[in-house]
Amino acid sequence: MGKKAGGYIVKNFIRMLTFLLAVSAASFFLLSLSPIDPLKSNVGQAALGTMSEEQIARLEAYWGVGIPAGKRFLAWLSGVLRGDLGISLLYRQPVLSVIREKAANSVWLMGAAWLFSGVLGVFLGTAAGAKKGKWQDKAITAYCMITAGTPAFWLALLLLLVFAVQFPIFPIGFSVPVGVAVSEVTLSERLSHAFLPALALGLTGVSNIAMHTRSKMIEIMESEYVLYARARGERGWPLILGHGLRNLLLPVITLQFGSISEIFGGSVLVEEVFSYPGLGQAAITAGLGSDVPLLLGITLISAALVFLGNLTADLLYLAVDPRMRRERRKEAERRNTHGGR
Amino acid sequence: MRGRNHAGIDAGIRRRIRISAALCTVLCAGLLLTAGCKGKDDVPDSAAAGENRNTAGDSVIVVMTANSEPESGFDPAYGWGAGEHVHEPLIQSTLTVTNPDLTIGYDLAEGMEVSEDGLLWTVTIRDDVSFTDGEKLTAGDVAFTYNTLRETSSVNDFTMLREARALDETTVEFEMERPFSIWPYTMAVTGIVPEHAYGPDYGSHPVGSGRYMLKQWDKGQQVILEANPDYYGEAPKMRRVTILFMEEDAAFAAVKSGQADLAYTAAAYTDQSVNGYSLLSCETVDNRGFNLPAVGRKEQDGRIIGNDFTADVRVRRAISLAIDREEMIEHVLNGYGSPAYSVCDKMPWYNAEAEASSDREEAARLLDEAGWQMGADGIREKDGVQAELTFLYPAGDSVRQALAADTANQLQEVGIHASIRGTGWDTAYDEAQAEPLIWGWGAHTPMEFYNIYHTMKDTGLAAYSPYGNEKLDAYMDEALACPDLEESYELWKKAQWDGEEGVTLRGDIPWVWLVNIDHLYWVRDGLHTAEQKLHPHGHGWSIVNNVDQWEWSAAK
Numbered sequence: 001m002g003k004k005a006g007g008y009i010v011k012n013f014i015r016m017l018t019f020l021l022a023v024s025a026a027s028f029f030l031l032s033l034s035p036i037d038p039l040k041s042n043v044g045q046a047a048l049g050t051m052s053e054e055q056i057a058r059l060e061a062y063w064g065v066g067i068p069a070g071k072r073f074l075a076w077l078s079g080v081l082r083g084d085l086g087i088s089l090l091y092r093q094p095v096l097s098v099i100r101e102k103a104a105n106s107v108w109l110m111g112a113a114w115l116f117s118g119v120l121g122v123f124l125g126t127a128a129g130a131k132k133g134k135w136q137d138k139a140i141t142a143y144c145m146i147t148a149g150t151p152a153f154w155l156a157l158l159l160l161l162v163f164a165v166q167f168p169i170f171p172i173g174f175s176v177p178v179g180v181a182v183s184e185v186t187l188s189e190r191l192s193h194a195f196l197p198a199l200a201l202g203l204t205g206v207s208n209i210a211m212h213t214r215s216k217m218i219e220i221m222e223s224e225y226v227l228y229a230r231a232r233g234e235r236g237w238p239l240i241l242g243h244g245l246r247n248l249l250l251p252v253i254t255l256q257f258g259s260i261s262e263i264f265g266g267s268v269l270v271e272e273v274f275s276y277p278g279l280g281q282a283a284i285t286a287g288l289g290s291d292v293p294l295l296l297g298i299t300l301i302s303a304a305l306v307f308l309g310n311l312t313a314d315l316l317y318l319a320v321d322p323r324m325r326r327e328r329r330k331e332a333e334r335r336n337t338h339g340g341r
Numbered sequence: 342m343r344g345r346n347h348a349g350i351d352a353g354i355r356r357r358i359r360i361s362a363a364l365c366t367v368l369c370a371g372l373l374l375t376a377g378c379k380g381k382d383d384v385p386d387s388a389a390a391g392e393n394r395n396t397a398g399d400s401v402i403v404v405m406t407a408n409s410e411p412e413s414g415f416d417p418a419y420g421w422g423a424g425e426h427v428h429e430p431l432i433q434s435t436l437t438v439t440n441p442d443l444t445i446g447y448d449l450a451e452g453m454e455v456s457e458d459g460l461l462w463t464v465t466i467r468d469d470v471s472f473t474d475g476e477k478l479t480a481g482d483v484a485f486t487y488n489t490l491r492e493t494s495s496v497n498d499f500t501m502l503r504e505a506r507a508l509d510e511t512t513v514e515f516e517m518e519r520p521f522s523i524w525p526y527t528m529a530v531t532g533i534v535p536e537h538a539y540g541p542d543y544g545s546h547p548v549g550s551g552r553y554m555l556k557q558w559d560k561g562q563q564v565i566l567e568a569n570p571d572y573y574g575e576a577p578k579m580r581r582v583t584i585l586f587m588e589e590d591a592a593f594a595a596v597k598s599g600q601a602d603l604a605y606t607a608a609a610y611t612d613q614s615v616n617g618y619s620l621l622s623c624e625t626v627d628n629r630g631f632n633l634p635a636v637g638r639k640e641q642d643g644r645i646i647g648n649d650f651t652a653d654v655r656v657r658r659a660i661s662l663a664i665d666r667e668e669m670i671e672h673v674l675n676g677y678g679s680p681a682y683s684v685c686d687k688m689p690w691y692n693a694e695a696e697a698s699s700d701r702e703e704a705a706r707l708l709d710e711a712g713w714q715m716g717a718d719g720i721r722e723k724d725g726v727q728a729e730l731t732f733l734y735p736a737g738d739s740v741r742q743a744l745a746a747d748t749a750n751q752l753q754e755v756g757i758h759a760s761i762r763g764t765g766w767d768t769a770y771d772e773a774q775a776e777p778l779i780w781g782w783g784a785h786t787p788m789e790f791y792n793i794y795h796t797m798k799d800t801g802l803a804a805y806s807p808y809g810n811e812k813l814d815a816y817m818d819e820a821l822a823c824p825d826l827e828e829s830y831e832l833w834k835k836a837q838w839d840g841e842e843g844v845t846l847r848g849d850i851p852w853v854w855l856v857n858i859d860h861l862y863w864v865r866d867g868l869h870t871a872e873q874k875l876h877p878h879g880h881g882w883s884i885v886n887n888v889d890q891w892e893w894s895a896a897k
Contacts, residue, residue, distance in 0.1 A: 036767050037766075037767045040766045040767055040769075040770060041766055041767065043424070043425070043495075043496055044424070044425035044879075045766070045780065045781065045782070046425050046781065046782055046783065046784060046789070046877075046878040046879065047420075047423075047424040047425040047496045048792075049782055049784065049788075049789045049792050049793065049805075050424075050498065050784050050786055050788045050789050050792065051496070051498045051788075051792070052498050052500050052501070052788075053797065053798075053804075054498075054500040055494075055498040055499075055500050058500075059495060059496075062495070090412045090413065091412045091413055092412075092413040092414070092419055092544065093413075093545075101560060102560075102561070105561075160594060161594075164594065164598060165594050165597050165598050168598045168599075171600075172591060172594045172595055172598055172600060173587065173591055173594075173595075174559075174562045174563065174585070175559075175562065176559055176562065176563075178402060178563060178583060178585060178600060178601075179400070179402055179563070179565060179581070179583035181556070181557055181565070182557060182559070272588070273591075274591075275407070275561075275562065275585075275586070275587050275588065275591050276561075277559070277560060277561025277562050278561075281561055282561075285412070
C-alpha cells in the first residue's frame with residue numbers, strides 16, 4: 001500500500017512540475033504583453049522630470065526595457081531551475097525572502113478564514129439539509145444566497161465600518177498594533193488584528209460549502225439507510241452524525257481544498273481594505289509595478305498551493321472512503337495479473 | 342522609494358486596487374452618519390489609548406499614503422529622500438539642506454567652494470559627527486556615498502559626477518563630468534551612509550547620523566523612528582515617530598477612530614469634521630497644468646507629434662487667458678489650492694513675470710486675429726475646421742479629471758470645443774506629444790524646469806511636449822554651468838522671461854499652469870507642526886521633514 005501511494009505521489013509530483021512550468025510560461029507571456037511600461041509606472045512622472053536622459057537610460061536597463069520576452073523568460077527559468085527565484089525589482093531583495101515575509105502574515109489570515117468557512121459551512125449545510133423546508137433551512141439558505149453574491153471586500157468595508165470605526169472593538173487594519181515594538185506584540189494582538197479580515201473572508205466562503213453540503217445532506221436524508229435508521233427510532237444529531245457525516249465529507253473535502261484558490265483570490269482584496277501586509281498585497285504591488293520576478297514567484301507559490309490542495313483532497317478521499325481504497329487495490333491487482341512484469 | 346503618484350490627489354493608474362468610488366461614497370456616508378449620531382463628548386479615545394501605548398507627550402503617529410513606503414528601504418541609492426518624493430532623509434545626515442524658502446543651507450557642510458569652470462566642488466564638513474553605531478563620520482564616508490550612488494542610484498541622478506575624493510578627514514572634493522550649478526540641491530537629499538556598515542541589507546537596517554534611528558519597520562504597515570540620542574544638532578522634541586502607510590479611506594478611518602495624530606487626506610473629505618481634529622492645509626509647489634504642443638501635426642516614427650491648432654502661439658495665449666484659476670480652485674479643490682503660473686512658483690528661481698490673470702475678451706480678440714471666427718453654434722471655425730481640443734488626464738485621478746473638465750468648460754466660453762478623455766501612464770507620454778495632458782510637477786530643483794522646456798539632442802524638441810527655443814536653451818545651459826548658485830537663479834528666471842522672450846503668457850507659452858494643490862492633513866488638537874517648507878509634488882514624507890520640531894501643547 002505504502003509503495004503504491006508513493007507511486008501516486010511521484011506521478012502527481014511530475015504532473016505538478018509540468019503544470020507549474022505551463023503556469024509560469026503563460027503568466028510570463030501575459031505579463032510581457034501587458035502595456036505597462038515599468039519605468040513609467042514605477043518611476044513617477046515628477047521623478048522622471050528631474051532626471052537626465054542618461055539616468056533614464058540606466059533605469060531602463062535595470063527594468064529590462066527592450067530585452068525580448070523570450071530571452072528574459074529563459075534567463076528567469078534557468079535561475080528557477082537552480083533554485084533561484086531572482087531578486088524583486090521593487091523591493092531589491094530575493095523574491096523568496098519577500099514571499100516568506102508576506103506569507104508569514106497571510107498564513108494566519110487565510111488559515112483562519114479557511115477553517116472558519118469550512119467548519120461553519122459544514123455545520124450550516126448539515127443543519128439546513130436536515131431541516132429541509134423548515135424555517136432553519138430557509139434562514140440558512142437566504143443567508144447563503146446573500147453572502148454568495150457579496151464580494152469579500154465589500155463585506156470587509158462593512159465590518160471595518162461597524163467594528164473598527166463605529167464600535168472600536170477591533171483595530172482598523174495592519175497585522176500588528178501601531179507603534180509597538182515587535183518583541184512586545186502579543187499573540188492575542190495578532191489574532192485581534194487578523195480577526196476582521198479573516199471573518200470577511202470566511203463569511204463569504206461559507207455559502208459555497210454550506211449549499212453543497214445542504215444538497216448532499218438532503219440526498220442522504222432521503223436515502224433508504226436513513227429511512228431504516230429512522231424506523232429504528234434514531235433522531236436528531238445522533239442520526240445526522242452517525243449516518244450523514246461520513247457521506248457528507250467527500251464533497252466537502254473537494255470543495256474545501258478547492259476553495260484554497262478562492263480564499264487566496266479574496267484575500268487580495270480583503271488585505272487591501274485592512275492594510276494587511278500579506279501575499280495578496282504583494283501580488284498587487286508586483287503586478288502594477290511590473291515586478292516580474294516577484295509576481296512570477298507569487299504565481300508559482302500560489303499555483304503550487306492550489307495544486308497541493310487538490311492533491312491533498314485526493315489523498316484524503318482514500319482515507320475517508322473505504323470504497324475507493326478497495327477500487328484502487330482491485331485496479332492494481334488487475335494490472336498486475338494482466339499486464340505482467 | 343518607488344516613485345509613484347499619490348492616492349486621491351494624484352492617483353493615476355499606479356494606485357493599487359481602487360475600491361470603486363461608489364463604495365467609498367457608501368463608506369463616507371456611513372462615517373458621516375455615525376459622526377452625526379455621536380454625542381460631542383463621545384470621542385473614541387479609548388481606542389487610541391488601547392492601540393497606542395505611547396501616551397507620553399513626545400511621540401506622534403503619522404499616517405501617509407500607502408505608496409510612500411520605501412519598498413527598497415532607507416537606502417539613498419534606491420530613492421530614499423529623492424525621486425518622486427523629495428524630502429529630508431531623517432535617518433541620515435546630508436551635506437546641505439533646503440531652507441524654508443528653498444535656498445540652500447548647511448547640515449554636515451561647513452563651507453563650499455566651486456571652481457570657475459564649475460567642474461570642481463570642494464566641501465568641508467563638521468568633524469563632530471558620529472554614526473549611531475559610534476563610528477565617526479568622515480570625508481571618506483561622504484566620498485564613499487557619492488561614488489557608490491554614482492554606480493547604483495536609481496531615481497536620484499548622479500550621472501554628472503565623475504568622482505568624489507576625500508582630501509582629508511573633513512574635506513571632500515567632487516570632480517564633475519559637466520558643470521552642474523544646482524549640485525547643492527542633489528546634496529540636500531543625499532543621505533550619507535557609513536562605509537563600514539553599508540551592504541545589500543542596508544535598506545532594512547540603515548545606520549546614519551541623522552536626527553532619528555530606524556527602530557522598527559513592519560513592512561507594508563509601519564515605520565517606527567526613535568530620536569538619535571547623540572545627534573549633533575538640536576535634540577529632537579519628538580522622541581518617537583510612528584509612520585503608518587494606508588490608503589485614503591483607511592487613513593480617514595484611523596482619524597475617525599482616534600488612532601492617528603496626523604493623517605493625510607484629500608479635498609473630497611474637507612466638508613467633514615472630526616471631533617478632536619482640525620484640518621491642516623500646507624502650501625505646495627505640487628502643481629497641475631497642461632502642455633500645448635507648439636509645433637504643427639506630423640507623423641514621426643509611427644507617433645503623431647504636434648497639433649495644428651495649438652501650434653499658433655496666439656491660440657496658446659488665448660487658451661491661457663481663458664483660464665480662471667480662482668474659479669477652478671473653488672470648483673475642484675474646495676478652495677484648497679493656490680493659482681499656479683509656472684512649474685516652480687515661489688521657488689528661488691521663479692520669475693514673478695509669469696503671473697497672469699484671466700482676460701476672456703483679450704482671448705477672443707487673439708482667436709479672431711488668428712483667423713478663428715465665431716460660428717453660429719458658439720464654436721469658432723477657420724477654413725471649415727472647428728476649434729477643437731481634447732484634454733487627456735490619467736484615468737483614476739479624480740482631481741486631474743475634474744481639472745480637465747473645468748478647463749474644457751472654461752474654454753467653451755471663448756468658443757473652443759474641448760472634450761476630455763482618460764488615459765493610462767503607459768500611453769500618456771506618447772499621446773501628450775499631440776494633445777494636452779493634465780500633468781503634475783513641482784520639485785525642489787530647477788532640473789525639472791530644464792527637462793520640461795529644454796530641447797533634447799536627438800529631436801530638437803523638449804521631451805514631454807514638442808517645443809523648442811534656442812535662446813531659452815542657452816539660458817538654461819548657462820544656468821547649469823554657472824559657478825555661482827545665486828547667479829544661476831537669475832539665469833533660470835531669464836529662461837522664463839527675459840523681457841523679450843520666454844515661456845510665459847507674453848512669450849511662447851508651451852505649457853499652461855493651473856493650480857498648486859494644497860496638501861491636507863487631519864491633525865489632532867494640541868499637536869503643533871512647525872513651519873513647513875513649500876511641499877513638493879507628492880503627498881508623502883515632506884510633512885515630517887521637521888518632525889523633530891513638532892510639539893504637543895500641555896495636554897495630549
